[in-house]
Amino acid sequence: QKEVEQNSGPLSVPEGAIASLNCTYSDRGSQSFFWYRQYSGKSPELIMSIYSNGDKEDGRFTAQLNKASQYVSLLIRDSQPSDSATYLCAVNVDDKIIFGKGTRLHILP
């Protein structure tokens, strides 16, 4: 079964530091990759999408994609307490979007 894998965490990062979130996927044919943030009790909120190998930056967020290694990551610079949430990696697999289980991120004040 084609899967999307994430470390469940929790990942604890000091305020102001860089948080690094990782995701691997099994389908070599995947073309679309997404990162979502989900606060407790809320629905997922899109942070970034990435389609090509390399880095994509948006404010404090950088998504990195390496299709050869089947690896996608999200970097959060200058981490803030408001970044504490679960981060979901999503990948298109056979024309549907499959989510990982998410990584819980805790920013330490």
Next chain:
Amino acid sequence: DAGVTQSPTHLIKTRGQQVTLRCSPKSGHDTVSWYQQALGQGPQFIFQYYEEEERQRGNFPDRFSGHQFPNYSSELNVNALLLGDSALYLCASSKDLYQPQHFGDGTRLSIL
């Protein structure tokens, strides 16, 4: 510009009953997907609708069925409810299969 809207917000049912959840997609979006999210888990893909047809389906039993209307809104129906069906049900819409999905606030379904 209205985003994805879902109704109801919360629902309590008993085992064996049937439930219908509703979703209106974001303006300009014609593809609707439904997900089930259990506590502490990522969203699990149930199925996707486009042009009023089910295009993709995840590993869910036939008790889960859906429909898409000409205005792109969608319903999720679950029959013969089980305790394990208790979860947050999320609707997401997008412009096509490869564009980002936008989620509604979800329906919290509790089975007693």
